[in-house]
Amino acid sequence: MAGDKHIDDHSGVETTGHEWDGIRELNNPLPRWWLWTFYICIVWSVGYWVVMPAWPLVSSYTTGVIGYSSRALVATRIDEAKAAQAQYVARIADATLEDVEGDPELLEFALAGGRSAFAVNCSQCHGRGAAGAIGYPNLNDDSWLWGGTLENIAHTITYGVRNGHDEARFGPMPGFLSDQILDRAQIDDVAEYVLSLGGRAEDSAAAERGAAVFAEQCVACHQEGGLGNTELGAPNIADGIWLYGGEREAIVETVMAGRAGVMPTWGDRLSPATIKQLAVYVHALGGGQ
Numbered sequence: 001m002a003g004d005k006h007i008d009d010h011s012g013v014e015t016t017g018h019e020w021d022g023i024r025e026l027n028n029p030l031p032r033w034w035l036w037t038f039y040i041c042i043v044w045s046v047g048y049w050v051v052m053p054a055w056p057l058v059s060s061y062t063t064g065v066i067g068y069s070s071r072a073l074v075a076t077r078i079d080e081a082k083a084a085q086a087q088y089v090a091r092i093a094d095a096t097l098e099d100v101e102g103d104p105e106l107l108e109f110a111l112a113g114g115r116s117a118f119a120v121n122c123s124q125c126h127g128r129g130a131a132g133a134i135g136y137p138n139l140n141d142d143s144w145l146w147g148g149t150l151e152n153i154a155h156t157i158t159y160g161v162r163n164g165h166d167e168a169r170f171g172p173m174p175g176f177l178s179d180q181i182l183d184r185a186q187i188d189d190v191a192e193y194v195l196s197l198g199g200r201a202e203d204s205a206a207a208e209r210g211a212a213v214f215a216e217q218c219v220a221c222h223q224e225g226g227l228g229n230t231e232l233g234a235p236n237i238a239d240g241i242w243l244y245g246g247e248r249e250a251i252v253e254t255v256m257a258g259r260a261g262v263m264p265t266w267g268d269r270l271s272p273a274t275i276k277q278l279a280v281y282v283h284a285l286g287g288g289q
């Protein structure tokens with residue numbers, strides 16, 4: 001409601017002439033500090049448009065007189081980091097695995113590089129801390145399917161396991177029921193024997209029958225006492241560390257249907273220097289031999 005301007009009795013300030021239900025608006029000026037801040041912001045923003053990338057155009061943008069680009073900056077930073085790393089990468093490429101481990105400077109670089117390459121390429125299967133999961137081995141312990149020396153580990157990483165590559169590690173765990181080598185009762189017996197290796201057998205007569213089955217069917221790969229054979233990837237089944245589970249049902253399932261874990265080959269995807277860093281990193285996780 002527009003009314004007449006007049007001087008407010010209480011504050012002595014002129015009103016704007018606007019009135020709502022008897023409430024009138026005082027015409028106080030903006031504080032000076034506020035006004036100046038506002039003007040400075042306007043001036044600053046005009047300068048900013050000129051200097052920095054600012055306005056979107058149809059298919060590009062105003063680039064600003066200094067040509068700043070955060071995208072180009074990232075590329076430069078990455079190039080700088082690569083250049084800084086190049087000398088180490090070159091030295092690792094030329095060194096043997098033992099030399100890398102023996103040189104504190106290269107070792108530190110390899111462990112850091114190995115950790116980040118592991119996070120990108122390996123953690124999906126082996127877990128972030130390389131603790132593994134069912135079917136995916138824990139790489140922290142000293143129970144190795146294919147051997148835990150630097151060379152063994154580098155070979156496994158380079159060629160992988162059962163992936164069809166000519167150099168890949170290969171060794172079958174047959175399905176004794178599916179291949180009709182054993183019947184279900186013999187499999188229960190041999191599972192009882194496997195449990196007895198960890199002191200968990202409940203039926204000693206069955207374990208004894210199972211020992212005979214084991215001697216006939218399993219020692220060739222798993223060795224006397226189930227100690228395993230890294231030439232064949234046959235796990236130690238007496239050490240209480242299980243790839244597919246150590247419960248009776250899991251053992252019976254393994255023996256009935258067989259197992260064939262597959263690990264990809266990395267030799268054609270990662271550089272030799274990266275594979276060396278990964279091997280040194282895995283070797284240093286705790287179980288290296």
Ligand code: HEC
Nearest residue numbers: 121122125135136137144145146147156161261262263278
């Ligand atoms: C797609 C899943 C997968 C990925 C990705 C993968 N692995 Fe594996 N890895 C496996 C499986 C499965 C095995 C066990 C194979 C077997 O049963 O013998 C294995 C085995 C291994 C072994 C042998 C362990 C032993 O006890 O001898 C090493 C070492 C290893 N992986 C390292 C790596 C590294 C390093 C990477 C990353 C470059 C990687 N793996 C990526 C699935 C994977």
Ligand code: HEC
Nearest residue numbers: 171172173217218221233234235242243244245259260261
């Ligand atoms: C030809 C070699 C071979 C024979 C024979 C063999 N195994 Fe295996 N076994 C393997 C291999 C290789 C693996 C690992 C498979 C994998 O990594 O995917 C394995 C895995 C297992 C596992 C799983 C271990 C774990 O850590 O989860 C059990 C249990 C097992 N075998 C028991 C037996 C029993 C019992 C017999 C005899 C009835 C037998 N195996 C015969 C090669 C063999």
